[in-house]
Amino acid sequence: MESRITLQIDNRPVEVAPGTTVLDAAKGIGINIPSLCYMNLENMCITNLPASCRLCVVEVEGRRNLAPACATRCENGMKVKTSTLRVMNARKTVLELILSDHPKDCLICPKSGNCELQNLAVKLKIREIPFAGEQNSYTVETSPSLIRDMGKCIFCRRCEMMCNEVQTVGALGAVNRGFSSVISTAFNQPLGHSECTFCGQCVAVCPVGALTEMDHTNRLIDDLNNPEKTVIVQTAPAVRAALGEEFGLSAGTSVTGKMAAALRKLGFDKVFDTDFAADLTIMEEGTELLGRVSAFLKGDKSVRLPILTSCCPAWVNFFEYHFPDMLDIPSTARSPQQMFGAIAKTYWAEKMGIPRENLVVVSIMPCLAKKYECAREEFRVNGDPDVNYSISTRELASLIKRANIDFLRLSDEEFDRPLGESTGAGVIFGASGGVMEAALRTAYELYTGKKLEKVEFEAVRGLQHIKKATIDLNGTKLNVGIAHGLGNARKLLEEIRAGKSEFHAIEIMACPGGCIGGGGQPLHHGDSSLLKARSEALYREDAEKPLRKSHENPDIIKLYEEFLGEPMSEKAHHLLHTHYFCKK
Amino acid sequence: MSYKMHILVCGGTGCRASASQNIIERLQDSLKEQNLHNEVQVIATGCFGFCEKGPIVKIMPDNTFYVQVKPEDAPEIVHEHIIKGRKVERLLYRDPERKIAVSDSKHMGFYKKQLRIALRNCGFIDPENIEEYIGRDGYAALAKCLSELKPEEVIQEIKLSGLRGRGGGGFPTGLKWEFARKYQSDQKYVVCNADEGDPGAFMDRSIMEGDPHSVIEAMAICGYSIGANKGLVYIRAEYPLAIERLRIAIRQAEEYGLLGTNIMGTGFDFTIEIRYGAGAFVCGEETALIHSMEGQRGEPTTKPPFPAESGYNRKPTNVNNVETLANIPVILTKGAGWFNKIGSEKSKGTKVFALAGKINNVGLIEVPMGTTLREVIYEVGGGIKNDKKFKAVQTGGPSGGCLTEKHLDTPIDFDNLIAAGSMMGSGGMIVMDEDDCMVAVAKFYLEFIVEESCGKCSPCRIGNKRLLEILTRITEGKGSMSDLETLENLSKVIKDTALCGLGQTSPNPVLSTLENFYDEYVAHIRDHKCPSGQCKALLSYKIDPKLCVGCTLCARNCPVDAIIGERKEPHFIDTAKCIKCGTCIDKCKFKAISVV
Helix, strand or coil: CCCCEEEEECCEEEEECCCCEHHHHHHHCCCCCCCCCCEEECCCCEEECCCCCCCCEEEECCCCCCEECCCCECCCCCEEECCCHHHHHHHHHHHHHHHHCCCCCHHHCCCCCCCHHHHHHHHCCCCCCCCCCCCCCCCCEECCCEEECHHHCCCCCHHHHHHHHHCCCCCCEEECCHHHCEEECHHHCCHHHCCCCCCCHHHHHCCCCCEEECCCHHHHHHHHCCCCCEEEEEECHHHHCCHHHHHCCCCCCCCHHHHHHHHHHHCCCEEEEHHHHHHHHHHHHHHHHHHHHHHHHCCCCCCCCCEECCCCHHHHHHHHHHCHHHCCCECCECCHHHHHHHHHHHHHHHHHCCCHHHEEEEEEECCCHHHHHHCCHHHEECCEECCCEEEEHHHHHHHHHHCCCCHHHCCCCCCCCCCCCCCHHHHHHHCCCHHHHHHHHHHHHHHHCCCCCCCCCHHHCCCCCEEEEEEEECCEEEEEEEEECHHHHHHHHHHHHCCCCCCCEEEEECCCCCHHHCCCCCCCCCCCHHHHHHHHHHHHHHHHCCCCCHHHCHHHHHHHHHHHCCCCCHHHHHHHECCCCCCC | CCCCEEEEEECCHHHHHCCHHHHHHHHHHHHHHCCCCCCEEEEEECCCCCHHHCCCEEEECCCEEECCCCHHHHHHHHHHHHHCCCCCHHHEEECCCCCCEECEHHHCHHHHCCCCCCCCCCCCCCCCCHHHHHHCCCCHHHHHHHHHCCHHHHHHHHHHHCCECCCCCCCEHHHHHHHHHHCCCCCCEEEEEECCCCCCCCHHHHHHHHCHHHHHHHHHHHHHHHCCCEEEEEEECCCHHHHHHHHHHHHHHHHCCCCEEEECCCCEEEEEEEEEECCCHHHHCHHHHHHHHCCCCCCCCCCCCCCCCCCHHHCCEEEEEHHHHHHHHHHHHHCHHHHCCCECCCCECEEEEEEEECECCCEEEEEECCCEHHHHHHHHCCCEHHHCCEEEEEECHHHCCEEEHHHCCCECCHHHHHHCCCCCCCCEEEEEECCCCHHHHHHHHHHHHHHHCCCCCHHHHHHHHHHHHHHHHHHCCCCCHHHHHHHHHHHHHHHHHCCCHHHHHCCHHHHHHHHHCHHHHHHHHHCCCCCCCCCHHHCCEEECCCCCCCCCHHHHHCCCCCEECCCCCCCEECCCCCCCCCHHHHHCCCCCEEEC
């Protein structure tokens, strides 16, 4: 057993494991030292530790200067004081300094009420800022998915860490020196001209209003109030597992029924479910997978494996930019959002007799890259996008609040049919490993012709960076891999590039934890237990569903019978598949 | 070929800027004309230190020290001194007090109190010739270590010597080596910190220009001691001459088998590479330096982990400053016992300072630790320029403090300077006289710090900017008495909370001037006066109508036409237009214009 470390914090004895920081040790005994730049997503190896904001400073006996609690490891016999006059004065002064270079327009800031800097100003009771002086100002930059308002940046470096270390995208980095230091793209080019994938993980971790999503709620209100338009909505699986957090429910509370009710109250003509399209994705992608694997096993040299999932638009952007030599590997299946849009504006619109130009398809997504995906040229017909625009979970919550809907008192309602019918397989798309599990459920039955008794594939679940499993399909061993976070994806892609990949199929989601950790979700503020709880909620909902395999979805079966023919048919190809571009 | 005489010409950056290369060529030409080129050798050496009087030419073996030599003096030196054996009187240094010519440097005030250990070879050898270094016991220490001493014994010897880091921190060098030795790794690194960034400091540059092999030898010794076989010199790209000499020295050491594989047949391998810095001051901080070498943004990280545990490429790394390294070989050849007898109780050996400012003998000096500021300023430095009154001396570079009259008898060492509110730093020493405004001085240093802050931590990034803004206000007469409290509190918080050594020391000029020159601040704020007459915004120029004869000279020379008046009538100054350039004062022959 490794030895424990004993120290004193505010005169109280504490015993911790070696390597524990003063911040965590203090937290363990109920002392919450204020911090700002520090962020640690436990069990996910995502840590931002520049120790640069200097708000968490504490007095350590025997040290000349104050020490940052976030980066100071506990030592035997250490005596720490967390709230002496010296410490409190230092913290207050440092916060006043940070605020002196920050706009004071909190009332109209998109982050108001959810801002870590604002919370600290409240906690430390800042009433005036004694340092009048120059303030940095920058032009606000908008992109299809996110807004950068660097005048609000406090240089915590969280976005830089996410973009470079976790996602290995490298779109954001610190430039300039001293007071002019700021996070920027290379040569200050707009994000749309950079290698940015719009994964939104920078937004997900920004403690202030420097990085926020492109807001489409006003546009939505206009459309909902336009009598000429039929406005329908699809909601992604991960949204229902997180939306409740915005209304004070504990993480992992599934609010599917309340969400459907709220959307109806907001005035949507039909409330559908992206889960339906997720089932459809499995039909197409699963068929493609089986086709490629069968051909490969028969020795067809023209077939390249592994096949990669293509549901995640940030991931698509990532490989289009960083791995343009491998554009033929990902599945050609469009994402569920886009499959939904394509089917809604053809099959459903025709059925209902609604002219395309009068139909507005809105998606509620845990994601910011989806905003960009809607706008991609190839997903338009005569200039009209299959999905008009996408709203994040956070935007939906704000809209519900704005519309005076008492969310918590809503009675559960069902989705509309046919595009609201889904199986448990569609629900788990929102968690890392879910797409693979859904695909395996269908692939197993289609390939072997046997019924799958145990539908849960535990090996592909969880928050480990890279998950692996081998599935026995009647003697054929199928090796599958799952990565979430683009840095982990990069590792698998580099293996493929080097010809060393052991996998037949790989699922990739750009965000840590999958869509439940998307850039459009309620902010986790560094608490990774939220992600775990959200993912558990999805698996619970799956377990409660009567149907848990995509190919059993009756409305999907009907869709093929009435409209598409069979998976990978010419019509399916036209509407449900896509191609990729080299973006380098 | 053996020469009868040698002419040593300073080839340091300063003297080269004063055409010393030309002097060398002219001397060689003259020698050739006289057919003496096989008997007298002209050598470009490193810096002699007496930059005030450069370019320096020294004749050996008779030790004649010529100052402020010009290329056209070369023929005379050859004809008179070399051929006729007569010293060129007019080129000799004149003792300002005794008013006599002094031909041997050891009798000059500037050199008398100096003890040159780190600079032992600067000005004596040709830095581009490894044999001259070897001729002065060079590489003997490395040979001794590799053949006679275990790595632990070398570290023990360094520990016993009491050598402390000369880059600013003053951390015991032997202990640092011991830490680096302790960590096991497949790869370790020795890094030489040659990112000398203090304005006006040039001790490291001079060592690399004048004695590059001492650094190379020390790095190899360090590598042997800590178990590293790779050395890196991080040097600022603005030091082209030092880089060139270092490159030549590395190449020669490789040719002589003193670097590379199986050095001296002992099986020890050691190579050195040069890495260039872009001149960021903070990159002298070891973690920032390492990040810069890795191609990352040059900014520091919190310690621990110390580089000894996780440094360059996350491998154990030992970083030493140039001057520290230059001490190593001589400690090992002469012994720790010799070294630790020099200096004060807790600071052993000597320290090199770059003397600058309002002092007579500007230059590079090396004195034993424990020498007082008074000795340095009045004896080595020759006192204050133009017989003005001494006001303050700033030690420790831009983030050092300003010490005053009352500190003059403080023996200089690491601990005393910190106790007095300043620090050793890397050895900058700037002397100020009665004409210097201490608020403006504090502001000047803050400008430097604000310019050089990497921006990583909030106290340094924003705090120093705010300090500067307050100081600027005060120098413009717009300050308030509460600003003084803000200055003090903010300075203390920055010191207490900043991430790295740069930020933790950056408010020193403010705090030390507040402590020692509080009245000057008050005069700026309350009386809107700058007692030294330096803060332009607080000055106004006035013409005394009783003294003015209406000669119009001032009006004709005023660059902004701010002076009005009829010929033969008293003139007056339009203060709204006046830019306070002082031209009128210089021009007035009747002393009618004054600053109020």
